[in-house]
Amino acid sequence: MEQLLSSMMRVTMENAGASKCVLLLTKDKSLDLIVTAISTSSKSEFIKTTFPSVRLNDCEDIPISVINIVKRKGKIFVADDAREITTLAADRYILREQPQSLLCMPIIHQGKMLGIFYLENNFITALFTQQRLEVLKLLITQAAIALENAKLYQNLAEVNQSLEESNHSLEEKVEVRTQELNKKNQILNQVIEDLQNTQTQLIQSEKMSSLGQMVAGIAHEINNPINFIHGNISHASSYIQDLIDLISLYQKEDFSTPEIEEKLEEIDLDFLLTDLPKILESMAIGSSRIRNIVLSLRNFSRLDESEMKAVDIHEGIDNTLMILQHRLKAKSDRPEIEVIKEYQSLPEINCYAGQLNQVFMNILSNAIDALDDAFASGKWSKDKPIIRISTELVDCNGSSNLVIKIADNASGIPEEIRRKIFDPFFTTKAVGSGTGLGLSISYQIVVDKHKGKLTCNSKSEEGTEFVILIPNL
Numbered sequence: 310m311e312q313l314l315s316s317m318m319r320v321t322m323e324n325a326g327a328s329k330c331v332l333l334l335t336k337d338k339s340l341d342l343i344v345t346a347i348s349t350s351s352k353s354e355f356i357k358t359t360f361p362s363v364r365l366n367d368c369e370d371i372p373i374s375v376i377n378i379v380k381r382k383g384k385i386f387v388a389d390d391a392r393e394i395t396t397l398a399a400d401r402y403i404l405r406e407q408p409q410s411l412l413c414m415p416i417i418h419q420g421k422m423l424g425i426f427y428l429e430n431n432f433i434t435a436l437f438t439q440q441r442l443e444v445l446k447l448l449i450t451q452a453a454i455a456l457e458n459a460k461l462y463q464n465l466a467e468v469n470q471s472l473e474e475s476n477h478s479l480e481e482k483v484e485v486r487t488q489e490l491n492k493k494n495q496i497l498n499q500v501i502e503d504l505q506n507t508q509t510q511l512i513q514s515e516k517m518s519s520l521g522q523m524v525a526g527i528a529h530e531i532n533n534p535i536n537f538i539h540g541n542i543s544h545a546s547s548y549i550q551d552l553i554d555l556i557s558l559y560q561k562e563d564f565s566t567p568e569i570e571e572k573l574e575e576i577d578l579d580f581l582l583t584d585l586p587k588i589l590e591s592m593a594i595g596s597s598r599i600r601n602i603v604l605s606l607r608n609f610s611r612l613d614e615s616e617m618k619a620v621d622i623h624e625g626i627d628n629t630l631m632i633l634q635h636r637l638k639a640k641s642d643r644p645e646i647e648v649i650k651e652y653q654s655l656p657e658i659n660c661y662a663g664q665l666n667q668v669f670m671n672i673l674s675n676a677i678d679a680l681d682d683a684f685a686s687g688k689w690s691k692d693k694p695i696i697r698i699s700t701e702l703v704d705c706n707g708s709s710n711l712v713i714k715i716a717d718n719a720s721g722i723p724e725e726i727r728r729k730i731f732d733p734f735f736t737t738k739a740v741g742s743g744t745g746l747g748l749s750i751s752y753q754i755v756v757d758k759h760k761g762k763l764t765c766n767s768k769s770e771e772g773t774e775f776v777i778l779i780p781n782l
């Protein structure tokens with residue numbers, strides 16, 4: 310814009326032979342005139358233009374009275390010698406600068422006054438002849454059009470810029486909003502994860518509590534009759550021993566009848582007498598095994614699991630092993646799993662006993678699964694399947710911790726799977742045989758409930774070791 314103005318001013322000055330040229334433009338819609346550009350030529354060829362941009366009344370560089378006349382009348386004002394016009398005699402500028410030829414012309418475009426052109430020459434009188442005036446009018450009409458265009462262009466540029474600015478701020482807003490949304494998304498994801506965890510826990514605790522109640526009920530029902538049998542077996546065997554003694558006494562006396570002879574033959578008395586005590590003995594063993602199982606079941610399903618209690622951890626592990634007994638036994642495709650216990654003597658440990666039993670159960674059954682798998686895949690090359698369980702108290706930073714290690718010598722867990730084993734629903738087992746919940750629940754029980762640690766060490770092909778750490782408070 311300034312470039313356009315200065316060249317416009319220069320051309321006008323050169324054409325008119327003026328020594329000074331001032332351009333005033335109306336500001337916006339108000340009719341206030343702003344002194345926009347002042348060009349002066351001290352020596353010819355050298356025109357200097359400044360852009361003061363001050364209001365007419367604040368400007369010392371022009372005859373304000375002349376401008377006001379033109380503004381009011383909307384017509385050209387020409388003076389051959391300003392010093393001689395009485396109406397201007399009081400004008401401070403005229404008094405001071407003593408201009409001679411003077412021309413002041415409104416710039417009108419499409420009926421609107423855009424501004425005013427002021428020209429003067431203080432060396433020559435009667436400079437602005439009619440001929441010059443015509444040329445100047447033409448020039449100024451062109452200038453008006455150029456000015457209007459420039460203004461439009463400037464407006465456009467301003468609009469563009471403000472558009473760009475609002476675009477920019479919109480982008481910023483979008484950015485901020487996106488970040489906010491991302492944050493909210495993260496929170497939401499966390500909430501979903503928490504919900505999933507709670508759900509898993511709920512499902513499992515629901516399952517466990519109904520299973521626990523059922524097991525406890527059955528154990529209780531079996532407990533009475535089995536005590537009955539177990540308690541009476543010793544009586545029964547002593548009675549039978551008495552009867553056997555009595556029969557041998559009878560046999561010493563010699564009063565056999567054909568009927569007795571026949572019966573003796575039929576029942577094979579000698580065999581019966583040797584076999585009967587054996588039968589009774591195995592019945593005694595069987596019944597005491599049943600009693601143990603019932604006891605384990607009752608311990609295992611402990612209905613007090615909502616409370617922390619001081620318990621014998623070894624009892625919990627042994628009960629779990631008892632329940633898993635049938636799975637440890639030899640099968641058609643694998644020998645019996647040897648369980649090696651390395652128990653250190655432990656005090657009673659304060660914990661949620663029922664839940665810890667659940668952890669032992671999950672880890673031990675996974676170990677058995679892994680050993681079964683190793684044999685089923687036909688790749689077994691070790692001596693025999695082993696599960697090693699060790700317990701110890703370990704002092705760490707002044708507090709004592711119970712450490713239980715459960716290790717198997719199956720095929721181990723590859724690194725990429727090991728990273729996921731504690732995830733809920735992660736399983737490598739066939740549909741229907743694995744739920745993928747065992748370890749995630751165990752993790753929650755050990756880490757969340759007991760504030761402990763559950764870690765897994767595994768060397769491929771060597772086996773897997775789970776380490777449970779429970780703070781002993």
Ligand SMILES: Nc1ncnc2c1ncn2[C@@H]1O[C@H](COP(=O)(O)OP(=O)(O)O)[C@@H](O)[C@H]1O
Nearest residue numbers: 675676679730736737743744745746747748773
């Ligand atoms: N002792 C182990 N040896 C090899 N893999 C194991 C062992 N324990 C756990 N895993 C792996 O961890 C996965 C998750 O175990 P878990 O959460 O108990 O679910 P599930 O037993 O139902 O598959 C198992 O599918 C298995 O791939």
Ligand SMILES: [Mg+2]
Nearest residue numbers: 671675747748
């Ligand atoms: Mg499992």
